[in-house]
Amino acid sequence: MTFVAAPARLSTSSATFEQDFAQRLHWSADTDAAIEQRVADILADVRQRGDAAVLDYTARFDGLQAATIAALELTQAELKVAYDSLPAVQRNALAAAAARVRQYHEAQKKANGESWSYRDADGTLLGQKVTPLDRVGIYVPGGKAAYPSSVLMNAIPAHVAGVGEIIMVVPTPKGEKNPLVLAAAYVAGVTRAFTIGGAQAVAALAYGTATVPKVDKITGPGNAYVASAKKHVFGLVGIDMIAGPSEILVLADGSTPPDWVAMDLFSQAEHDELAQSILLCPDAAYIDAVQAAIDRLLPEMPRAEIIAKSLTGRGALIHTRSMEEACEISNRIAPEHLEVSSNDPHRWEPLLKHAGAIFLGAYTSESLGDYCAGPNHVLPTSGTARFSSPLGVYDFQKRSSLIEVSAQGAQALGQIASVLAHGEGLQGHARAAEMRLQQEG
Amino acid sequence: MTFVAAPARLSTSSATFEQDFAQRLHWSADTDAAIEQRVADILADVRQRGDAAVLDYTARFDGLQAATIAALELTQAELKVAYDSLPAVQRNALAAAAARVRQYHEAQKKANGESWSYRDADGTLLGQKVTPLDRVGIYVPGGKAAYPSSVLMNAIPAHVAGVGEIIMVVPTPKGEKNPLVLAAAYVAGVTRAFTIGGAQAVAALAYGTATVPKVDKITGPGNAYVASAKKHVFGLVGIDMIAGPSEILVLADGSTPPDWVAMDLFSQAEHDELAQSILLCPDAAYIDAVQAAIDRLLPEMPRAEIIAKSLTGRGALIHTRSMEEACEISNRIAPEHLEVSSNDPHRWEPLLKHAGAIFLGAYTSESLGDYCAGPNHVLPTSGTARFSSPLGVYDFQKRSSLIEVSAQGAQALGQIASVLAHGEGLQGHARAAEMRLQQEG
Numbered sequence: 001m002t003f004v005a006a007p008a009r010l011s012t013s014s015a016t017f018e019q020d021f022a023q024r025l026h027w028s029a030d031t032d033a034a035i036e037q038r039v040a041d042i043l044a045d046v047r048q049r050g051d052a053a054v055l056d057y058t059a060r061f062d063g064l065q066a067a068t069i070a071a072l073e074l075t076q077a078e079l080k081v082a083y084d085s086l087p088a089v090q091r092n093a094l095a096a097a098a099a100r101v102r103q104y105h106e107a108q109k110k111a112n113g114e115s116w117s118y119r120d121a122d123g124t125l126l127g128q129k130v131t132p133l134d135r136v137g138i139y140v141p142g143g144k145a146a147y148p149s150s151v152l153m154n155a156i157p158a159h160v161a162g163v164g165e166i167i168m169v170v171p172t173p174k175g176e177k178n179p180l181v182l183a184a185a186y187v188a189g190v191t192r193a194f195t196i197g198g199a200q201a202v203a204a205l206a207y208g209t210a211t212v213p214k215v216d217k218i219t220g221p222g223n224a225y226v227a228s229a230k231k232h233v234f235g236l237v238g239i240d241m242i243a244g245p246s247e248i249l250v251l252a253d254g255s256t257p258p259d260w261v262a263m264d265l266f267s268q269a270e271h272d273e274l275a276q277s278i279l280l281c282p283d284a285a286y287i288d289a290v291q292a293a294i295d296r297l298l299p300e301m302p303r304a305e306i307i308a309k310s311l312t313g314r315g316a317l318i319h320t321r322s323m324e325e326a327c328e329i330s331n332r333i334a335p336e337h338l339e340v341s342s343n344d345p346h347r348w349e350p351l352l353k354h355a356g357a358i359f360l361g362a363y364t365s366e367s368l369g370d371y372c373a374g375p376n377h378v379l380p381t382s383g384t385a386r387f388s389s390p391l392g393v394y395d396f397q398k399r400s401s402l403i404e405v406s407a408q409g410a411q412a413l414g415q416i417a418s419v420l421a422h423g424e425g426l427q428g429h430a431r432a433a434e435m436r437l438q439q440e441g
Numbered sequence: 442m443t444f445v446a447a448p449a450r451l452s453t454s455s456a457t458f459e460q461d462f463a464q465r466l467h468w469s470a471d472t473d474a475a476i477e478q479r480v481a482d483i484l485a486d487v488r489q490r491g492d493a494a495v496l497d498y499t500a501r502f503d504g505l506q507a508a509t510i511a512a513l514e515l516t517q518a519e520l521k522v523a524y525d526s527l528p529a530v531q532r533n534a535l536a537a538a539a540a541r542v543r544q545y546h547e548a549q550k551k552a553n554g555e556s557w558s559y560r561d562a563d564g565t566l567l568g569q570k571v572t573p574l575d576r577v578g579i580y581v582p583g584g585k586a587a588y589p590s591s592v593l594m595n596a597i598p599a600h601v602a603g604v605g606e607i608i609m610v611v612p613t614p615k616g617e618k619n620p621l622v623l624a625a626a627y628v629a630g631v632t633r634a635f636t637i638g639g640a641q642a643v644a645a646l647a648y649g650t651a652t653v654p655k656v657d658k659i660t661g662p663g664n665a666y667v668a669s670a671k672k673h674v675f676g677l678v679g680i681d682m683i684a685g686p687s688e689i690l691v692l693a694d695g696s697t698p699p700d701w702v703a704m705d706l707f708s709q710a711e712h713d714e715l716a717q718s719i720l721l722c723p724d725a726a727y728i729d730a731v732q733a734a735i736d737r738l739l740p741e742m743p744r745a746e747i748i749a750k751s752l753t754g755r756g757a758l759i760h761t762r763s764m765e766e767a768c769e770i771s772n773r774i775a776p777e778h779l780e781v782s783s784n785d786p787h788r789w790e791p792l793l794k795h796a797g798a799i800f801l802g803a804y805t806s807e808s809l810g811d812y813c814a815g816p817n818h819v820l821p822t823s824g825t826a827r828f829s830s831p832l833g834v835y836d837f838q839k840r841s842s843l844i845e846v847s848a849q850g851a852q853a854l855g856q857i858a859s860v861l862a863h864g865e866g867l868q869g870h871a872r873a874a875e876m877r878l879q880q881e882g
Contacts, residue, residue, distance in 0.1 A: 093860035104567055107559055111569075116552035125801070126545055126815050128552075131794055133828050147865050180864050216828040234675070235683050238828035242676050260876050266869035302868050338841075345845065352841075353572055360566070360845035363877050367870035368846055371858040374567050375842035387574050387657040387679035389840035399830035400779075400793070401816035404786065404801035405809055417812040419534035423621050424588050427743050428707035429808035435701050436804050 003308035005269075005294050007277070007315030009287070012325055024316050025333065027244060027274070027382055032224065039199045039228040046203035051210050057200035062142075063174045064195065069204075069211035074182065074193040082182030090180065097372035098152050098187045104374030105160040109393040113161070117402055124409035127402045132162035133238075135213060136396060137205035138190070139220035139230075140181060142171035142197055148184035149370065153377050153391065154220050155188035161396035166190050167205065167215055171197020197222075202229035206237045219391060221378070240391055244382035245274035245314075248366055249335035249355075251326050252279060254286035255343040256362040262293035264339060267367050269310035270303040276314040278333070280326035287317045327351035334385040337366045356385045410436040444749035446710075446735050448718070448756030450728070453766055465757050466774065468685060468715070468823055473665065480640045480669040487644035492651050498641035503583075504615045505636065510645075510652035515623065515634040523623030531621065538813035539593050539628045545815030546601040550834040554602070558843055565850035568843045573603035574679075576654060577837060578646035579631070580661035580671075581622060583612035583638055589625035590811065594818050594832065595661050596629035602837035607631050608646065608656055612638020638663075643670035647678045660832060662819070681832055685823035686715035686755075689807055690776035690796075692767050693720060695727035696784040697803040703734035705780060708808050710751035711744040717755045719774070721767035728758045768792035775826040778807045797826045851877040 010020050045053040051069045058072070059065050066072050083091060117127025138154040141147070151168065158166050168185055172178075172195040185193055194212060196204065202222075206229075208214025217238035218230055230239045248268035250261055265277035281287050294311070298304050320326040327348055330338060334354035342348060345360035352358060356379030359366055370377045378391035405413060414433040421430035451461050486494040492510045499513070500506050507513050524532060558568025579595040582588070592609070599607050609626055613619075613636040626634050635653060637645065643663075647670075649655025658679035659671055671680045689709035691702055706718035722728050735752070739745050761767040768789055771779060775795035783789060786801035793799060797820030800807055811818045819832035846854060855874040862870035 089860055090864055093857045093864075096857050097861060107557070107567070108569065111555070111557035112553045112571075114552070116548070118548055124814070126548070128549065128816075128831075128833075129790075129799070130553075134794070149861060149865065231675070235672070235825070238825075257876075260873070263869060263873040263876055267867070267873045270867060270869040301872075302866075307869065349570075349843070353575070354839075355841045357842035357844060358570070360843065363848050363851040364844050364846040365851075365858075365873040365877055367862060367873045368851065368854045368858050368877075369842070369844050370870060371861045371874075372854050373565070373844050373846060375569075375844055379842075380839075384676070384679075385839065385841065387839055390569075390842050392569075392840070394835070398795075398821075398826065398828055399833070400796045400826065401798035401810070401820075401831050402790070402801065403798065403805050403810050403814050403816055405805040405814060407804050410804040410806075410809065413809045413813050416534045416537050417806075417808050419530055420538060420590060420812045421808060423531055423534075424590065425743075426708070426711060428704060428711040428748065429811060431742075432701070432704040432708045432806040432808040433812075435698075435704055436806055436809075 003298060003304045005298050005308040005311040007311045007317050009317050011319040012321055012329070024314065035224050035228055039225055039232060042199040043203045043229060043232055046200050046209070047207045054196055054200045054204050054209060054212070057198060058196050061198050062171050064172060069194065069196070069209065072195045074195060079182050079186035079190070079193065082179045083186040086179065086183050091183070094148065094180070094183055094187055097149070098156065100372050100374040101152050101156045102160060105157045105393050109160055113393050113397055120409060122408040122412070123406035125402065125404040128399045129402055130397050130399050132164070133216045133396050133398065134163070135165040135167065135215045136163050137215035137218040138166060138168045139201065139218060139222050139226060140168055140170040141222055142178070143173050146178040146181050148178070148180040149377060150221060151181055151184035151190070152188050155185065155190050157376065157391060157393045158396040159189040161393045163396050165192065165213070167213060168193040169196050169201040169205065171195065171201070199225045199229035202226060202233060206233035217396070219395065240378065240395060241380055241384055241388050245276060246271045247276040247335050247381060248337040248339065249278045249280065249330055249333055250339045250341050251323070251330060251348060252281040252286060253323055253342040254281065254283040256341040258286065258289040258293040259297065260362060260365070261290050261341055262297055264365055265294070265311065265315065266297070266301060266307050267365070268337065269307040269315065270301070273306055273309040273313060275310045277311060278315065279317045280320055280329055282320050282322050282326065284319050287319055291317060323348060324351065330355070334383045336379045336381045336385065339364065339366060354385045356380045356390055411438060444739060444745045446739050446749040446752035446756070448752045448758050450758050452760040453762055453770070465755065476665050476669055480666055480673060483640040484644045484670060484673055487641055487650070488648045495637055495641045495645050495650060495653070498639060499637050502639050503612050505613060510635065510637070510650065513636045515636060520623050520627035520631070520634065523620045524627040527620065527624050532624070535589065535621070535624055535628055538590070539597065541813050541815040542593050542597045543601060546598045546834050550601055554834050554838055561850060563850040563853070564847035566843065566845040569840045570843055571838050571840050573605070574657045574837050574839065575604070576606040576608065576656045577604050578656035578659040579607060579609045580642065580659060580663050580667055581609055581611040582663055583619070584614050587619040587622050589619070589621040590818060591662060592622055592625035592631070593629050596626065596631050598817065598832060598834045599837040600630040602834045604837050606633065606654070608654060609634040610637050610642040610646065612636065612642070640666045640670035643667060643674060647674035658837070660836065681819065681836060682821055682825055682829050686717060687712050688717040688776050688822060689778040689780065690719045690721065690771055690774055691780045691782050692764070692771060692789060693722040693727060694764055694783040695722065695724040697782040699727065699730040699734040700738065701803060701806070702731050702782055703738055705806055706735070706752065706756065707738070707742060707748050708806070709778065710748040710756065711742070714747055714750040714754060716751045718752060719756065720758045721761055721770055723761050723763050723767060725760050728760055732758060764789060765792065771796070775824045777820045777822045777826065780805065780807060795826045797821045797831055852879060
């Protein structure tokens with residue numbers, strides 16, 4: 001069977017560019033009202049009936065029968081066996097990836113995740129104490145999209161942050177376990193793991209049941225039910241961003257082999273029909289060369305059908321007036337993955353304001369970042385890189401402000417606070433400050 | 442009229458402590474379904490009709506008629522006049538508070554908000570670039586709870602982060618403007634301000650209208666409609682935490698004048714009947730002294746009625762076996778404000794894991810922190826300090842991972858990525874990595 005991958009060809013010089021561009025980019029995060037209601041019912045049921053409800057839904061949705069939730073817990077011994085039983089090449093790759101991801105997140109913690117404080121001239125101490133979360137839940141999808149790399153990317157930053165307990169949930173439809181996922185849990189330092197999934201697993205983590213411990217935050221990707229459940233419990237527990245379809249944007253100056261760029265576009269498109277692959281380039285002949293590479297390489301791809309649908313439905317090859325203009329358009333998109341496929345990437349990097357991850361130079365394929373370069377592959381999608389960040393150690397830490405006002409400091413601050421508190425009509429606040437003034441204290 | 446403030450007296454030694462304690466702490470963040478529906482309708486209407494819808498709701502809910510939204514914009518000149526017209530003592534207090542808040546947040550940015558990177562032995566670069574958000578919206582409540590200090594606490598960290606445009610919205614019921622709020626906007630560096638509020642203002646900021654620019658994130662406190670609207674638009678834009686009632690927890694070793702502690706409990710209770718003030722102390726006689734101070738000081742308070750209702754309905758004076766046990770209970774509560782009212786506060790601080798802000802020593806009244814010590818007064822409530830942090834510069838920044846794999850680095854990483862990608866059935870990812878291997882490149 002032959003598939004055709006025909007990404008839209010746009011040009012920023014075209015009169016209809018803005019319209020065509022908006023149409024290509026359109027993706028709605030609006031959720032389905034029926035799913036919302038179904039999820040609300042599941043959440044309420046698990047909150048009420050606990051383990052029994054989780055068992056019922058697991059039997060119904062995953063085709064997995066068990067007498068107790070305890071029977072669905074994976075022991076550490078089972079995780080270790082999964083790791084030890086892997087072919088050496090997979091075991092070593094997993095360990096090497098985990099080591100690099102750990103090293104990167106250690107550097108991240110050191111750079112941005114340490115407590116700090118200073119003292120004023122009057123001895124007043126001000127600062128913030130950074131501490132890990134006590135217990136977090138990690139949702140790992142099961143079935144056809146079971147990604148062991150996601151286990152590493154969620155669990156390792158939590159581990160590096162110093163989280164006390166990392167509870168993993170992973171659905172195992174009909175009881176089928178993915179040994180790479182179990183092995184990844186072992187390598188990444190998951191504390192406990194349960195073979196449950198869906199909204200019922202999110203509910204179990206958020207509310208706690210007799211068997212599943214209540215966590216402080218839930219991270220990790222999932223389907224529409226999982227996303228809806230996470231959004232619903234947000235506030236009671238912390239959550240990471242709700243992920244939309246994955247996206248890649250390649251900024252190319254024409255210096256990278258076209259085959260490499262074509263394959264990078266494929267590597268995004270193969271995830272899912274809704275995934276989005278976009279090329280921005282000021283060189284029309286190069287764009288033609290990339291399209292030719294797409295046509296030539298597509299038949300070799302086992303996932304050609306998904307790639308063709310994704311590229312034709314949501315992909316775009318955009319001819320720009322310049323690399324500068326390409327950078328501007330990239331900022332408007334705020335892509336999840338941004339490849340600067342140039343022999344002078346540091347010239348363009350300062351112009352790029354919004355992106356989940358920036359891959360510099362022809363050798364930095366997105367797939368290296370997805371698995372093992374070190375940075376996290378959980379990234380903001382659908383333009384949310386405008387206001388949010390890759391998953392990191394900071395997502396598993398929180399801060400407490402520290403204030404120690406000296407007796408002397410209380411004199412100056414007390415007068416300011418008193419004036420402002422009276423201005424807001426809060427006399428208790430004012431009196432509390434005034435009591436610390438020396439003539440009163 | 443005489444009011445009685447009778448906080449619950451609990452003891453950790455009592456057989457019913459756990460039950461009594463749970464009952465006192467209970468507060469549900471569950472939102473009202475009717476409000477949810479009303480808010481969804483307002484959001485949909487503003488999304489559809491833009492300025493016209495915002496004008497309609499502003500007329501209906503705030504009793505404020507205007508021909509255009511442009512007529513509801515406060516000019517910079519008007520903000521400056523408000524500041525210049527304040528009595529000198531208020532103007533100076535506002536400026537002094539702003540300067541201290543700015544200094545603290547500059548230190549915070551320097552400590553935790555800087556870009557970083559490192560290179561591997563093979564020349565591969567890894568790091569994160571930290572950049573400010575382009576445009577944020579700040580919601581400032583109007584009417585009876587109009588707090589100029591909230592303007593400072595939301596706008597200054599955004600300004601320090603380097604946010605390009607700070608858009609303030611503040612409802613002005615019947616057109617009545619609070620000069621301290623306008624002056625605070627001037628001092629804090631607000632870019633544009635509109636006298637609109639409620640769910641309609643949140644919608645205008647999230648979706649953008651012809652007049653109100655679309656923002657990337659919305660922060661600031663509000664009533665149930667505002668909270669529901671923020672939760673609804675979360676994902677399309679960033680939001681800060683949804684705030685519950687304010688809380689203070691005082692850990693006392695008996696060394697602070699009881700009047701000071703009583704007034705600190707009042708300063709929380711006076712906010713709102715649902716506010717929660719809790720004292721934990723191992724000294725029963727000291728608890729009696731604080732209750733006596735409460736009884737003596739209450740009649741002096743202009744907001745005695747609210748204080749009495751709050752303390753009686755939600756307050757507690759808890760006798761503990763030890764300061765260590767008091768610290769444990771504090772960690773279970775994860776309070777918004779935590780005063781360590783001790784002459785040896787640094788002995789207890791390391792035991793305290795979860796709190797929005799920790800106030801050390803008798804001179805550090807919460808009210809100094811609320812207004813002018815420097816740290817932010819927007820803090821996680823209702824136990825969310827278990828997983829979230831004070832508002833800070835980091836809320837107005839986001840991170841992009843930086844990866845530049847060297848030609849040499851691509852050899853080692855490519856092999857790892859290839860194995861893992863094949864393990865996940867993603868052959869495009871594998872091929873993209875393999876193409877960079879030297880024999881192929």
